[in-house]
Amino acid sequence: MTAAAERSGVSKHIAVVGAGLGGLRSAEQLRAAGHDGPVTVIGAEPHLPYSRPPLSKELLAHELLGGGGGAPEAAGAADDLGALHQRVAFRRRASVAGVTFRLGTAVTGTDLTSGTLALADGGTARFDGLIAATGLRPRRLTVPGPAGPGSGRHVLRTLDDMAALRAGLRAALRDAASLAPSAPVPSPPVLAPAGAGPATASGGLPRPRVVVVGGGFVGCEVACTARWLGCDVTVVEPAGPPMLRVLGAEVAAAVQASHERAGIGFVIGRAVIAYAGQDRVTGVVLADGTDADGSGFSGARIPAGQALAGAVLPADLVVEAIGSVPNTEWLASAGLDLTDGVLCDNSLAAHPAGRPWAVVAAVGDVARFPNPLFDDVPRRVEHWSMPTDTARRAAVTVTARLAGDPVDTTPFRPLPSFWSDQGELRMWSFGSPGLADEVTVAEGDLREPARGLLATYRRAGRLVGSVAVNLPPLRHRELREALLAQ
Template identity: 55%
Template sequence: MSGSAVAVVGGSLAGLRAAEQLRIAGHTGPLTVYSAEAHLPYNRPPLSKEVLADPDLADAEAMVARLAFRRRAVVEDVDFRLGAEVTAADLATGKLTLGDGSGESFDGLVVATGLRPRRLGCPGPVAGRHVLRTVEDCLDLRADLAPGSRVVVVGAGFIGCEAACTLTTLGHRVTVVEPTGAPMNRVIGPELAVAVQQHHEAAGIAFVIGPGVSAFTGTDRVTGVTLDDGTHLPADLVVEAVGSVCNTEFLAGNPGPDLTDGVLTDNRLAVVGVSNAVAVGDVARFPNPLFDDVPRRVEHWSIPTDTAKRAAATLAARLRGDEPDPTPFAPIPSFWSDQLDLRFQSFGSPALGPEIRLEEGDLDHLTAGVLTTHHRDGQHVGTIALNLPPARQRQLREAFTAVVPTA
């Protein structure tokens, strides 16, 4: 194992944590992190909130300095290759191809490539259309804003709502278009979603629920959005927040892995059909026995760290020729979202629970605190806490650690 070379493809949080955990797991051989971005790993959630709103962060360097993750001493000897996109991997021969045409060899592989924003395929100009994933995206959006800009946000998921709230507080006129229902309804449930929509509308955000986008108007740049029902929304710029695409193209053509939705792994994060690869972060599709045996990707803040720890242990064991730890891997997904004067905190997987119970609070007074629990076939699978104090949130998390599956 000491001489085995490990390649971590992807240089965001999941890649960083995987490198750290490989060293902690005892891997002493060459370890290289390949990052398509030109920056060391940094924190992305603030890009739609406080970083977007802070004019003092005037360039990418300043943003990354604010957002960069602290790297542990254990990765001092890890080679971080910035701006080094991996375009192909031959899993049978252990060869990577980089964007500049050069090649690298590996004995073990960590897939940590994450996601990129999905783009709408509607006709119309491209200029004036934005996404929020990188510091460059955030800078481009901010540079395109003028005082009182008319902004159409397409998509009322968490990123879309966060961006809409931030832009509203900056004085822009924001309309959110969402064809599937009230904001964030798939995760938080329809009743709370309607209450959140009303809360945001009271702050000046307009919502168009039902029709989708059919076209963008304008010649050289966007001047408006045309909806399926013929409605035209004037826009100085558009933010597309319509989901994500998994970055798995570099694995295409290999006969082993299932890339249907991310990278299919077993419960130990080993890539199914491949002997020397693991996947981490929101690109990994794995079964979680807290809920069932269905492999799913989880796009939550906690998942990169949780999966990196288990995947590193699995890969390190395989490189030693040992059997990986058989203890079930049962992480508790968690995330938070800040929107205006509301702070959402989630534990578990609320979207899996069709039965929703209002445990605390009043949906007409969200700022005073609300708690909902989500259930499936009698099992508590998720919790949404809104404006509850930290001590109460800790209690809610502990409710999921009370019963952990065993082998």
């Protein structure tokens, strides 16, 4: 028990820092675990918890082209931040009716000895137990060139990021359309398996040029959505085919080929070294190199054989999707291991050096913990399923420790899972395919992943993951069970 709890003598106060999915689920699960004392969820964003997956997909495209199709109208009611938030806000369950949400103020510091959090607005908040649910923020490219608001460089993590990107896409689409006022307008895009989408049927309408830097899941989703909207899209990825680390080379190449057929260009194996432009980005400057046969490119922007030193991909808008950084600075003085997130044990408890009495746990994307389903190496998992699973366990741990009860030592073996909608492909991943040393295409044809594909991933012969593309949801249960049976 902290000094603060001893002083107060009232029921224990739990602070949850971060008001995303993990923060909301933590509050719900604290109640489910029997904690009936005060709970405060403190969030840096001004919004009540909302779902992030639609930010790169349907919400980004939502009514962007207007009811009549073709060039977008000026921003309207659909762009209002409150209206956008309502479309993705999580339902507030009755169990969190008594939970206090303190929003729009970041936690900037933590004093475990006094049980006090420092807030960016100058205030403080007290706690006996603490749950860190602060997630991640986008990593930024530190290269020369225009930067900051209005520069045309975007990232995507929050609703506000999405609103800025959406406004940028709207402006770029309108600018492009104004260059060809008499050109025929395309039909509005449909966010459903749609092959090449409207961009191929634009009848000569100029397209805004969007460059997505980074070929991970978020980058590929944004690329597909921008393509649906009628943009000319190129993904730049230095490491290899998109989502290589998770999918493995063969499946990643198959996904790339599918996206290329939908009209998305890829520049693989080249890093971005600068942005061209004065106040606004006009192009992306690629690293040195020579592409002897053009194989590193598709999208045919740079002819085969051309030296790439300083080669520029023209861009009206850039989205940087080059990975994320855990939000842990507010815990810097807490004596925790903050190497790549908050290090926890298998019960999600974090152990501050020199303060064994402190009750601290972490959940969601920011938590790094060992999962005996695979091995004893602590890892962070940036999957949708994790905030809910980890919140359930962390709430039980924190509630027990505050009550002085023994902590549940049953091994916590959550099965990671996530989905990704990319053009005509709906991918579902179970387990941790990224750990595998062997990939097998168990079903389907790599040349036609849209017709259904199943890849299984093994490490030292043991199944550690599977990726299903366009397989019916009925199959998912069987894939999950195969992994849990390991």
